[in-house]
Structures are given as structure tokens and as C-alpha cells.
Amino acid sequence: MSNKDSFTFNCPAPLATGAEISLAHGSGGALTHQLIEQLILPAFGNPMLDARHDGAVLEFNGTRLAFSTDSYVVQPLFFPGGNIGDLAINGTVSDLAMCGARPRYLSAGLILEEGFPMEQLERIVSSMQVAAQQADVQLVTGDTKVVEKGCGDGVFINTSGIGIIEGNTSVSPARIENGDLIILSGDLGRHGIAVMAARESLDFGVTITSDTAPLSLPVLSLLTAGIDLHCLRDLTRGGLATALVEVAGTAQTDFSIEEHAIPVSEPVRGACEILGLDPLYVANEGRFAAWVKAADAKQVLEILRGHPLGTGACIIGRVTEGGHGAVSMETLVGGKRAIDMLSGEQLPRIC
């Protein structure tokens, strides 16, 4: 789960009468979690959902598979560095990778709006093809629906995926240990700022491109090297901050991170200052955090930095004693700041 929403179900505390869905229910932040915890999890409760991972881990005759789903509603459909098509492939591939799985098969469900230009659909499908090839996955089943003009928004894409978890690999918040180091795979905020700039036609003097990428590639290079990855989490809706708070809560561990260690490129930092955004909460589509034993951290950094998708990898913090699910940050000026989940909606429809 994470800002992915592992389900379960029984409708505990009824939601307020007359309540309505707001954009913030889709933020990946506090209100998304409230929706999941009050409506979804109570109805469907089962151990796979309750694990609150980026996907479910299933076992069939001793073979372990990861299974994940995501719907993509990004606006605009095309943005610097990608479009909804490669985003939809990369996103689900990355979710499977966060389970420690080798992504294998994807489905695609397209909801098209009447009047959508065929030429744009061709470009999107072509990007899906290229992204699937890069990630070495096969798109094996699909579905197409069309809604009347004004009842959709161009294209929505759902991708679901199956990956295989090989050997003894076990990647889960439950495996996080006191003393583990937290490694970030690269600089923050590119995807969110790229999409926002494209949507609002903002000019920051330099084009910031999305970091959308198949995170299975760097993760598999770590697994192949025999690294014991305790936990992985991609930093999508709600950004690094929300991901850390989610994982800390699920694992009932505390994390301490250091602001000076967190890389943010100058263009993204500048854009965030202009927009009044905190890069810790801006969405990424090609960044993840990894929790590993301190003794493994050096090798993890070497492998990641040798991979095109991990050149900016660095240690940003560690797991500390406590067990309250709290995340704190040492700030640049030497203070301590408690990190919370994203509240409200910072950047709607970022993925």
C-alpha cells in the first residue's frame, strides 16, 4: 500500500453524513489514508492488504508473486520527460520492484474520452511499448472503455502487474531493524515540478524533466548482487516525507533523517521556493528509499551510483530506537523537525 492503498473492508466509523470526495482524498496523504482506513480496509481486511505494502505478496505452490495496481490520471497527459503511457508502465513496474519482485506481466485498462485524438493515443501507446521493453515486461491483457465527451479527461490508464519474488528475497516494512540506514536513490521533486510546470505553463528558466523510470532496474542490480534489502518504498504522491511516515507507522519504528543529506537540484529547489512547496512532499516517479543494514550501505551506494537510475544515491538517515512510528529531521540550522504526512492536496493529479 503506502500511498498505494491496500484494501480490506467492514465499514467501522461511519463517515460524516453528507460528506463528499475531495481532491485531497487522492493526494496520497492524510485524507487518502483516512479513506482507506475508514472505508476500504475494514471491508476487505486480509493479511495481504493489511501488510500495507506497494503490492500484495501471493504464494502459489511455493512460488511467490507480487501483485500491484495503479490508475493514472496525470494532467497534462504529456509533460517534459514522459507522458501518461510510460508513467503507467514505469509506475506499476516500480511498485512491483518495491516488493522485491522481478516484474514480468502487466495488464492495461484504458478509459478514453469520446473525441480524444487518435494521434495522441498512438503516441501514448507507443510510449507504453518502449517503456515495457525497457523494463523487460510483457503487456499480456487489456481492456478499452470509452465515455462520452465531458465524462472523462482524455485518457485514464490502469496498469496492474505481476512480478516474481526470487530466492529468499523478503522486502517489507516488518523487516526494518533498529540501526538500519536509509538510502535515497537520487534527488527529489523532479516529477512533481515537471508536471506542475507543464500544467500551469510555468517558466523556471530551465526545463525540469520528470524522473519517471522503471525502478526494477536498479533494485534488481542490488538483489542480483545479493544485498539483503530490508525494505523499499518509492516516493510518489506525498513525496519522501509521506513515504517515510507511512513506513515508520507500518513498521512501528522511528526514523531520523538529515536535511543536509537530501539532494534537491537547484532548478527544483528554485521552483519549490517560487511555488511555496517543500521538496520533501513533492512527488517523484523514479526515486526510492531503501532500508539496509549499516554494514551493507557502502556496497548499496556503490551499486546504485554505478547505475544510471541511481547516480545520486546517498544515505539520508537511520532507524532509531523508539518504535512510535515517528520521523524526525535534523534541519540545516541544527534544529529538529517532526515530519508528518502530507495534509490536504499539494499537487492534484500528479500521476
Added chain:
Amino acid sequence: MSNKDSFTFNCPAPLATGAEISLAHGSGGALTHQLIEQLILPAFGNPMLDARHDGAVLEFNGTRLAFSTDSYVVQPLFFPGGNIGDLAINGTVSDLAMCGARPRYLSAGLILEEGFPMEQLERIVSSMQVAAQQADVQLVTGDTKVVEKGCGDGVFINTSGIGIIEGNTSVSPARIENGDLIILSGDLGRHGIAVMAARESLDFGVTITSDTAPLSLPVLSLLTAGIDLHCLRDLTRGGLATALVEVAGTAQTDFSIEEHAIPVSEPVRGACEILGLDPLYVANEGRFAAWVKAADAKQVLEILRGHPLGTGACIIGRVTEGGHGAVSMETLVGGKRAIDMLSGEQLPRIC
């Protein structure tokens, strides 16, 4: 595949410049097939997609799994006999059953429109829970997105599913043989007419309820009895006619069916006459066709008729020599009629 769209990819004949998506591209009929064949299949071509089944059959260490996806955009969201929630569970469960699989795990991806009443969402989620329990499947992973008011239409739901294909079960158009009988599980047209009546506030004097149901239940009763099911196909968008034409084309076999043998209830027949619809093309969500050896047909009928979801089962035709992918029907007046795929859009957003 079928009106499910197994994918593949390479963009062969470019589509006309300036072309746009029309509602008929989502009909499940001829234009949906054109879209798939010209845009989707060329880009992603692989044997699982090319099989053009209701789902892909995947193998992991000797275990065979079926994998299927469907997005639901039905309007209205609530209709006699069901709502988008149980429809989304039953539909994907049924698609897995059409692969001869025992459905096990589902994902759910919700795209909600800002302002959607929480109370309606609770009812939908509750229906999903009940449907999942009835079909004995677990919802193990999910995702929730929210789009601005006016950019969606209440709720869209994607469900993807994984089922296990047990023993030597092999259900596929490729297994259809000359002389096989074609068995229909019950009367036609209930779902399409129920949704259309609810949408247009039509009063046919009697409430026609959708037949939405988990087809895994009757199919598993056949498989458990050791029946060798050659092929199965559910009769959703495009109805019986489109399903037969699809299967005949994929299998390169000819089918001959008899109009007098095809059950349509009086209320549905009356509604179709008023609306100028042919029940052969009206969507169902709880009916399937089965291709079996003639020697097995009697036992199949007995088992189906003993099951609540198959009480109206009957033999409607047979596989004939030819191999051109043609479907013909002996009409009530003794003539022969060639059956084509649905062309255009009869009932948009039926599922």
C-alpha cells in the same frame, strides 16, 4: 481478449489523420476490434495477447495462472440487480472463469470524481465486499485517485484478477472441434436492458434486473465434475452475437445456431422490440457460452440446470465444417442469417 482486448503492439496501418475516439470504439464490437488490431496488438504482440482470450494464461514454475483486467464505467452507477461495485468484482471473476481458472485474488483501482457522495461510495464498497465473498476471492491490493469535478463521472473502477488453472484444464478457442455443441447458460439481455431502462427511466411495466453474477461458480461446478470444457466465453459488450463471431474468428471454425433455441424472457423481448434492439447483441453480465464434445452435452446441461446461475441452460448450436470463422443462424421462419459482430454502438457504458 474478446471484447476484452488482449494487447500486442507495433502500429501497422496508421489510423487516419485527424481521427478521434468515438463511443463505438468502446462498444466491444467492430470498432473496438479495429482499434485493438490496428493500434494495440501491433505494439505489444506476444503469444498471451495473441491468444485473444478473456485473460492471459501465464506459467510460473509449472503453476498456470490466469490474469485479466477490466475497467467499469457503467451509467447509472446503481441499477436494478446491482451497481458498479459488484459488477466490477463479478466481471473480472467471470473473465478468469472463462479461462478455466479458479479466481483467487483481485486488485481494485478507483477513480473518483471530486464531490462524489461518500454515502454512495460506501454502498459501492459494501457491494464489492459482498460480491468478493460470494465469489470466494480476496481483494489484496488497490489504488484510489481523485479527479476534479467535471473530469470524471462519479466512479470508475478497474479490477484485475489472478486465478489458478488446476490440473489439466485447458479452455481456449484453439480447442474447439468440429461437432462440438454450443451451450448457453441462460436467457439473454437482462443486464443491457436493466441498465438502459435505469439510465433512460424507461418503464416496461415490470422491473428487469441485471444478471450480474460470478460465473466462476457454475464453471467450477463443471470443472469439478471432470467436464472437459473446450472453450468458454462470457457474453458481455456486443452480446451473444459478438462473442460467437469473435470465438469463431479466433478458432477459425464455423458455428451454426438456432434462433428458436435461444432463450429470451418475455419482458426483455418486449423491451427489445420497443427499443428496436436485437437481443443477440444486448450485453449480459451473468451468461456464458460453452463449447463441449457432443457426448458431454447432456451432463453439462444437468450440472448447469442444477446450479442457481444455470437454470436456463440449453444447447443453441454446434460447430460445423468450414473453418472460415463464420456464424450462421437458422431463423424462426426457417431461413439462414449470417451473424456479424456488433457494428457501431448499441448501448454505451453498459459495463
